[in-house]
Amino acid sequence: xxxxxxxxxxxxxxxxxxxxxxxxxxxxxxxxxxxxxxxxxxxxxxxxxxxxxxxxxxxxxxxxxxxxxxxxxxxxxxxxxxxxxxxxxxxxxxxxxxxxxxxxxxxxxxxxxxxxxxxxxxxxxxxxxxxxxxxxxxxxxxxxxxxxxxxxxxxxxxxxxxxxxxxxxxxxxxxxxxxxxxxxxxxxxxxxxxxxxxxxxxxxxxxxxxxxxxxxxxxxxxxxxxxxxxxxxxxxxxxxxxxxxxxxxxxxxxxxxxxxxxxxxxxxxxxxxxxxxxxxxxxxxxxxxxxxxxxxxxxxxxxxxxxxxxxxxxxxxxxxxxxxxxxxxxxxxxxxxxxxxxxxxxxxxxxxxxxxxxxxxxxxxxxxxxxxxxxxxxxxxxxxxxxxxxxxxxxxxxxxxxxxxxxxxxxxxxxxxxxxxxxxxxxxxxxxxxxx
Amino acid sequence: xxxxxxxxxxxxxxxxxxxxxxxxxxxxxxxxxxxxxxxxxxxxxxxxxxxxxxxxxxxxxxxxxxxxxxxxxxxxxxxxxxxxxxxxxxxxxxxxxxxxxxxxxxxxxxxxxxxxxxxxxxxxxxxxxxxxxxxxxxxxxxxxxxxxxxxxxxxxxxxxxxxxxxxxxxxxxxxxxxxxxxxxxxxxxxxxxxxxxxxxxxxxxxxxxxxxxxxxxxxxxxxxxxxxxxxxxxxxxxxxxxxxxxxxxxxxxxxxxxxxxxxxxxxxxxxxxxxxxxxxxxxxxxxxxxxxxxxxxxxxxxxxxxxxxxxxxxxxxxxxxxxxxxxxxxxxxxxxxxxxxxxxxxxxxxxxxxxxxxxxxxxxxxxxxxxxxxxxxxxxxxxxxxxxxxxxxxxxxxxxxxxxxxxxxxxxxxxxxxxxxxxxxxxxxxxxxxxx
Numbered sequence: 052x053x054x055x056x057x058x059x060x061x062x063x064x065x066x067x068x069x070x071x072x073x074x075x076x077x078x079x080x081x082x083x084x085x086x087x088x089x090x091x092x093x094x095x096x097x098x099x100x101x102x103x104x105x106x107x108x109x110x111x112x113x114x115x116x117x118x119x120x121x122x123x124x125x126x127x128x129x130x131x132x133x134x135x136x137x138x139x140x141x142x143x144x145x146x147x148x149x150x151x152x153x154x155x156x157x158x159x160x161x162x163x164x165x166x167x168x169x170x171x172x173x174x175x176x177x178x179x180x181x182x183x184x185x186x187x188x189x190x191x192x193x194x195x196x197x198x199x200x201x202x203x204x205x206x207x208x209x210x211x212x213x214x215x216x217x218x219x220x221x222x223x224x225x226x227x228x229x230x231x232x233x234x235x236x237x238x239x240x241x242x243x244x245x246x247x248x249x250x251x252x253x254x255x256x257x258x259x260x261x262x263x264x265x266x267x268x269x270x271x272x273x274x275x276x277x278x279x280x281x282x283x284x285x286x287x288x289x290x291x292x293x294x295x296x297x298x299x300x301x302x303x304x305x306x307x308x309x310x311x312x313x314x315x316x317x318x319x320x321x322x323x324x325x326x327x328x329x330x331x332x333x334x335x336x337x338x339x340x341x342x343x344x345x346x347x348x349x350x351x352x353x354x355x356x357x358x359x360x361x362x363x364x365x366x367x368x369x370x371x372x373x374x375x376x377x378x379x380x381x382x383x384x385x386x387x388x389x390x391x392x393x394x395x396x397x398x399x400x401x402x403x404x405x406x407x408x409x410x411x412x413x414x415x416x417x418x419x420x421x422x423x424x425x426x427x428x429x430x431x432x433x434x435x436x437x438x439x440x441x442x443x444x445x446x447x448x449x450x451x452x453x454x455x456x457x458x459x460x461x462x463x464x465x466x467x468x469x470x471x472x473x474x475x476x477x478x479x480x481x482x483x484x485x486x487x
Numbered sequence: 488x489x490x491x492x493x494x495x496x497x498x499x500x501x502x503x504x505x506x507x508x509x510x511x512x513x514x515x516x517x518x519x520x521x522x523x524x525x526x527x528x529x530x531x532x533x534x535x536x537x538x539x540x541x542x543x544x545x546x547x548x549x550x551x552x553x554x555x556x557x558x559x560x561x562x563x564x565x566x567x568x569x570x571x572x573x574x575x576x577x578x579x580x581x582x583x584x585x586x587x588x589x590x591x592x593x594x595x596x597x598x599x600x601x602x603x604x605x606x607x608x609x610x611x612x613x614x615x616x617x618x619x620x621x622x623x624x625x626x627x628x629x630x631x632x633x634x635x636x637x638x639x640x641x642x643x644x645x646x647x648x649x650x651x652x653x654x655x656x657x658x659x660x661x662x663x664x665x666x667x668x669x670x671x672x673x674x675x676x677x678x679x680x681x682x683x684x685x686x687x688x689x690x691x692x693x694x695x696x697x698x699x700x701x702x703x704x705x706x707x708x709x710x711x712x713x714x715x716x717x718x719x720x721x722x723x724x725x726x727x728x729x730x731x732x733x734x735x736x737x738x739x740x741x742x743x744x745x746x747x748x749x750x751x752x753x754x755x756x757x758x759x760x761x762x763x764x765x766x767x768x769x770x771x772x773x774x775x776x777x778x779x780x781x782x783x784x785x786x787x788x789x790x791x792x793x794x795x796x797x798x799x800x801x802x803x804x805x806x807x808x809x810x811x812x813x814x815x816x817x818x819x820x821x822x823x824x825x826x827x828x829x830x831x832x833x834x835x836x837x838x839x840x841x842x843x844x845x846x847x848x849x850x851x852x853x854x855x856x857x858x859x860x861x862x863x864x865x866x867x868x869x870x871x872x873x874x875x876x877x878x879x880x881x882x883x884x885x886x887x888x889x890x891x892x893x894x895x896x897x898x899x900x901x902x903x904x905x906x907x908x909x910x911x912x913x914x915x916x917x918x919x920x921x922x923x
Contacts, residue, residue: 092634092906109547111903118682119904128684131638131906150639187907198528202567203586246554248564447894447902454890458883466883467547468555470528470567471623 059084059126060392063144063158065134067094067117069374070164070358072444073381075127076120081389085127086156088146092116092131094444095187098374099452101227104184104193104316105234106242107459109467112451114187115444130156134165137329139351162384163326163340164358167372170322177298181315184227191471193316197235198470200314201243204250215311217255220303222295223319224261225268226410229278231316232259233413236285241463257287258312260305262294262319267410267418269371274418277427281412295319321372323360330354335362335369344400345387346380355384363401370403374442379403409435414460495520495562496828499580499594501570503530503553505810506600506794508880509817511563512556517825521563522592524582528552528567530880531623534810535888537663540620540629540752541670542678543895545903548887550623551880566592570601573765575787598820599762599776600794603808606758613734617751620663627907629752633671634906636750637679640686651747653691656739658731659755660697661704662846665714667752668695669849672721677899693723694748696741698730698755703846703854705807710854713863717848731755757808759796766790771798771805780836781823782816791820799837806839810878815839845871850896 060083064071067089075087093114102108121127132148143155169183182192197219204216219235221228239255246252259266259282265275266282266289279289290305297304302312327334332348333341339362340348346361348354358377363370370376379401386398407421409431417431426434436456443449455466496519500507503525511523529550538544557563568584579591605619618628633655640652655671657664675691682688695702695718701711702718702725715725726741733740738748763770768784769777775798776784782797784790794813799806806812815837822834843857845867853871855862862870872892879885891902 092638092904109545109903110907111545111547111905114903114905114907116682116904118679119900122681125684130642148642149635151642154642187905191907199585202528206566206568206584206587206590243554245558246552246565248561447898447900450890450894451887451902454886458886462883464555464883466887467545467550468528468552469547469550469623471546471550471627 060159061086061157062160062162062388063088063156064162064164065089065144066164066166066358067091067129068097068164068166068358068377070166070377070381071162072117072120073378074162074164074357074384075124075381077382077385078388079124079127081385081392083126083160083388083392085121085124086130086158087117087121087127088130088132088134088144088156089117090131090133091187092118092129093187094120096443096448097185098439098442100184100187100190101230101234103187103190103467104197105231105238106194106198106465106468107234108452108455109469110187110191112448112455112466113443115448120444134329137161137163137354139330139354142353159353160388161354162381163330163354163356163360164377164381165324165326165360167321167323167359169317170320171317172320174298177317180300181222181298181317183317184231185321194467195470196314196316197238198468201239201247201250201252202470203313205247206249211311213250214254214256215302216313217250217252218258218302218310218312218314219255220258220260220295220310220312220315222260222298222303222315222317224259224263224266224289224291225318227318228259228261228316229266229282229410229412231318232257232282232287233285233411233416236282236287237413238465240286242465242468244463255286258290258305258310259287260290260293260295260303263291265291269408270410270418270420271425274420274425274427278410278412278418281416285413321359326356326360330356332356337362339369345397346384346401347387355387357381357384363403365403373408375406376403409438411435496595497522497593498596498598498824499524499592500598500600501525501580502600502602502794503527503565504533504600504602504794504813506602506813506817507598508553508556509814510598510600510793510820511560511817513818513821514824515560515563517821517828519562519596519824519828521557521560522566522594523553523557523563524566524568524570524580524592525553526567526569527623528554528565529623530556532879532884533621534875534878536620536623536626537666537670539623539626539903540633541667541674542630542634542901542904543670544888544891545905546623546627548884548891548902549879551884556880570765573597573599573790575766575790578789595789596824597790598817599766599790599792599796600813600817601760601762601796602813603757603759603795605753606756607753608756610734613753616736617658617734617753619753620667621757630903631906632750632752633674634904637675637683637686637688638906639749641683642685647747649686650690650692651738652749653686653688654694654738654746654748654750655691656694656696656731656746656748656751658696658734658739658751658753660695660699660702660725660727661754663754664695664697664752665702665718665846665848667754668693668718668723669721669847669852672718672723673849674901676722678901678904680899691722694741694746695723695725696729696731696739697725697727699727701727705844706846706854706856707861710856710861710863714846714848714854717852721849757795762792762796766792768792773798781833782820782837783823791823793817793820799839801839809844811842812839845874847871 132146357380359372417435568582793816795808853867
C-alpha cells in the first residue's frame with residue numbers, strides 16, 4: 052500500500068452528491084483519512100431541486116453544507132475545488148481551487164462520483180433559452196425566469212406577446228419534467244391566483260414535450276398513462292412522440308409547428324462528467340465508465356467510479372442514474388475498502404436493491420413502483436413526501452421542509468417567490484500554489 | 488383632481504420598503520387605485536439583512552413577495568421596474584422595466600419612498616473590495632465572501648496569507664456593523680468550531696472600525712460602552728476614532744497602519760436616491776428632500792416624500808433614517824390623502840413617536856433605548872428577537888424565522904451556509920413600449 056510512514060491510508064472522494072457523501076459516511080468506521088472534493092460547498096438534494104425552481108422551497112432548505120455533514124468525522128477533510136484531471140501514474144488528483152489555482156492531491160484510494168450535467172445533444176445553442184436543472188445555480192436561474200415571465204406578462208399590452216410570456220415549455224418527460232409541469236401549474240393556478248390585476252394566471256399554458264412514446268419512460272406504462280391524465284386534468288398539455296427541433300428567443304418548434312414561448316426548460320438529457328477521459332478507461336456509449344464487479348476501474352483497483360458516471364449492468368441491463376444506486380454504490384466501496392485494509396475476503400459483487408421509484412404531480416398525487424408493486428394517488432403522495440423529508444442530509448432541513456410543506460399544503464402559498472439576481476462574486480486573482 | 492372620468496384617483500408609490508409598503512397598506516381603506524413600483528419583487532426586512540450575510544437566515548426568510556403582501560388589496564397593482572425620473576408637469580413617473588423598456592405611469596398622487604444606497608464618500612474604488620449591505624444581492628455577495636474566506640484559509644499553506652484570509656474588517660460602527668461583528672464572531676467561534684481540519688476558526692480576527700468616538704453613536708454613551716465591552720469579550724477588536732484611509736486587494740489602512748485582510752465590509756455610509764434631482768426640490772446637505780409638515784414637497788402638494796429620502800426636523804433635529812420613521816410617515820400620508828379626498832380638515836403635522844431603538848450583539852445580548860429608558864443584556868435580547876419576528880411582513884416568515892432562531896440558539900448551527908454564485912439571469916432584449 053502506498054501509504055507514507057505513520058500515515059493512515061488516504062481516500063480521496065470526488066463529488067459530494069449521493070454517491071460521494073454516501074461513501075464518506077460509510078467510511079467513517081474505517082481507519083482512513085478522507086478528503087472529499089466538491090465544486091460547491093453543499094450537498095444538493097437534487098430530487099427536490101424542481102421545488103426551488105418553482106419557488107416552493109428556498110435554496111438553503113435542500114442544500115446541506117458538506118463540512119457540517121462531515122463535521123463530527125474528524126479524519127474527513129473537505130476541499131472546495133473542481134477536478135480537472137487525474138494523474139493515475141502518480142496517484143494524484145489535479146484540482147482547480149477558486150483560491151489557490153491548480154493543486155495536486157495525492158491518494159491511496161480514489162472514489163469518483165462526479166455525476167452528470169445536462170446535455171443538449173449537440174444543440175448547445177439551446178442552452179441560452181432553455182436552461183437545464185442540475186445545480187442550485189440552474190434552479191435559481193429557472194426560478195428567476197419563471198417568476199419574471201408573469202411580471203413581464205402583467206405589463207405587456209400586446210395580446211400575442213402576453214400569451215407567449217404565459218407559455219411554459221418543458222422539454223423532457225422524465226420525472227423532473229413531469230414534476231416541474233405539475234409545480235408550475237400549481238404556482239400559476241393556485242399560488243398566484245389573486246396576485247395579478249391585468250393577467251389571469253389561470254390562463255397560463257404549460258406544455259410537456261417528450262420525444263419518446265410516453266412520459267416517465269422508466270415506469271410501467273399504466274403509471275405513465277395515469278400521470279399523463281393527471282397532468283392533463285391540471286391543464287398541462289402533454290405532447291409525447293414529439294421531439295423539439297428548435298429553441299430560440301421566440302419559442303420552440305415541435306413537430307414542425309412553432310409555439311411562441313418565453314420560458315423553456317430543458318430536462319431532456321444528461322451527459323456524464325469526463326471521467327473516462329481522465330482515466331483513459333473503457334466507457335459505454337453514453338460516456339460512463341464501465342466498472343468491474345467491485346466498482347473499480349479495470350486495471351486500476353485503487354480507483355472506484357460510482358453513481359451516474361458508472362456503467363454497471365445487472366440482470367443484463369444498465370442501472371439507472373438515480374440517487375439510490377449512487378448511495379448503495381458508495382456503501383459498497385466502503386465495504387470493499389474495509390475488506391482490503393483488513394485483508395479479508397472481498398464482499399460479493401455489487402448488487403443493487405431497488406427500493407422503488409417515485410414521481411409526484413402537484414399536491415395529492417404521486418406514483419410509486421417497486422417490482423410488481425404499483426401505487427398511485429394520494430397515499431403515494433404522502434409516502435413520497437415522508438420519504439423525501441427523511442432523506443434530507445441534516446435534521447434541521449427535515450424539520451424546515453416538512454413545516455414548509457404542511458404550511459403550503461393548507462395555504463396554497465409557497466416558500467420563496469424571490470427574484471434575486473446575485474452579482475457574480477467579485478473575481479479574485481487565484482494565487483498559483485502547487486502542493487504535492 | 489386630475490382623475491379621468493369614472494376612474495378612482497391613482498396613487499403611485501415608488502419603493503416597497505417600510506415606507507412604501509406602509510403607505511400601501513394604510514391606503515387600503517381609501518377608495519383609490521394604487522400602483523406600487525419597486526426594483527425588486529420583494530419587500531426586504533432590512534434589519535435582519537445582516538443575518539443573511541452571516542448565513543443565519545436564508546434570503547427567502549426575510550423577503551416577502553410584494554404581490555403576495557398586497558394580494559388581497561384588489562385595487563393595488565405592483566409594477567417591477569426602476570424609476571428613472573419624474574415628469575411632475577405631466578404627473579408621470581418614468582419607469583425602466585426589465586421587460587418593456589421605459590414606460591410612463593400617470594399619477595394623481597405620488598408617494599416616493601426610495602430609500603438610500605450605500606455610499607463610499609467619494610471613494611467608489613472601495614466598493615470592489617468592501618461591498619455594502621443594502622440589498623439582498625449585497626447580502627448574498629457578502630455571505631459568499633465570508634464563507635469563501637474560511638475555505639480559502641483552510642487550503643492556504645502560507646501563514647501570513649492564511650491570517651489575512653481569517654481577518655474580517657467591518658467599516659462603520661453603527662447597528663449593522665456592530666451586529667455583523669457579533670454574528671461573524673459566532674459564526675467562526677461557535678458554528679464552524681468543528682468544521683475545519685487545518686485552520687482553527689477560533690483564531691479569526693474581527694475588527695470593527697468606527698471613525699466617530701464610539702460605536703452606536705445614535706445610542707446613549709453608556710450603551711455604546713457596554714456594547715463595545717461585549718464585543719471585546721467576544722474577541723472583536725473595536726477601533727473607535729479611526730477612519731479607514733484605504734481599502735484595496737491586500738487589506739485596509741487605518742490610522743496609517745496596514746492591516747492585511749481579505750474580507751472588508753462597508754456599513755459606514757449611505758446616500759439617498761436622487762429624488763431631489765428628479766423633483767428639482769430643496770434638499771438638505773445629505774441630499775434628502777426637505778418636506779413640508781404633511782410630508783409633501785414644497786410647491787407640489789400631490790407629491791409626498793417619506794422614509795430615508797425625506798429630511799424632516801422634529802424638536803430641532805432631523806429624524807433618523809430608520810424603519811419606524813418610514814412606517815409612521817407612510818401611515819401619515821394615508822391620513823392626509825383621506826382628509827383631502829373626503830374634504831376633511833388635514834391631520835395635524837407629522838409627528839414621529841419613537842418606540843425605541845435596539846441593537847443586538849450575538850446571542851443573549853442586546854441594547855434597547857427609548858427616551859430615558861435603557862436596557863441591556865439578556866432581557867433586551869429576548870425583546871429584540873420577539874419584536875423582529877413580529878414585524879416580518881408575512882405570518883409564514885414569522886414562524887420560519889422564529890423556529891430557525893430557536894433551533895440555532897440550542898444547536899449553535901445556522902440556517903444557510905450556502906455558497907451559490909447565481910449567474911446573472913439571461914439577458915433579455917427589452918421591448919420598447921411607451922404607455923401613457
